């Protein structure tokens with residue numbers, strides 16, 4: 001998606017995309033990071049921010065999941081907590097086929113990074129409260145682990161998701177065009193291979209209202225690291241769909257038992273003074 005500042009416009013795009021879904025169920029749909037509001041500045045996002053389980057954006061997402069009988073992962077919705085009125089969480093929300101909100105993950109690693117693009121300095125922590133909890137959730141198709149965008153650079157988080165039982169990882173993203181071109185495909189495939197989990201990433205693409213440029217290339221990757229489907233990074237909006245055979249997980253994990261080997265290995269860190 002090339003999300004715009006107004007949630008109404010983005011919801012229209014999402015509604016049209018959902019009309020094109022394949023028939024298979026159960027089905028997981030992973031929207032991009034900041035799918036409902038992008039490029040509007042942090043003040044606008046703060047205005048739009050809703051209390052968890054209250055508000056019209058969350059209501060509409062819940063209705064769409066139920067209407068289409070899908071698991072709908074809404075990549076980061078700004079969620080404000082009663083106790084902290086200054087900053088909002090970049091919350092990934094999972095709705096089940098009955099419209100119930102099944103999980104909330106607050107983005108842990110915030111993008112306080114300098115990039116050689118026209119935006120130059122990104123300081124996500126100045127408006128976002130960092131999450132602290134590793135979140136997994138049971139679904140009909142297996143255990144889903146949640147991560148967001150910049151989190152993909154932290155292999156340790158993905159190790160923790162696998163330890164918590166994850167079979168599939170959802171990664172709503174808005175990678176910059178510059179860092180995406182250099183790192184996106186390698187990072188997403190590496191995380192899937194390392195943890196032997198399927199990975200589904202939604203992505204923002206194109207030029208947004210504030211001039212920011214994002215990389216796109218939404219991907220579906222299986223637990224062997226095979227790229228099953230991607231958008232080409234040109235077209236927007238674009239649906240990248242694949243059917244993932246999760247019965248292969250057991251064989252992959254049995255044949256190359258990395259999680260077991262990691263747990264049983266002796267690791268000593270030598271410090272020389």
Ligand SMILES: O=C(O)CNC(=O)[C@H](CS)NC(=O)CCC(=O)C(=O)O
Pocket residue numbers: 033034037038039111122123124149150153174175176179180
């Ligand atoms: O701010 C918003 O409205 C939505 N959020 C984002 O666009 C976030 C934080 S600025 N972007 C990333 O995490 C890019 C990561 C990235 O590009 C990398 O790791 O290289």
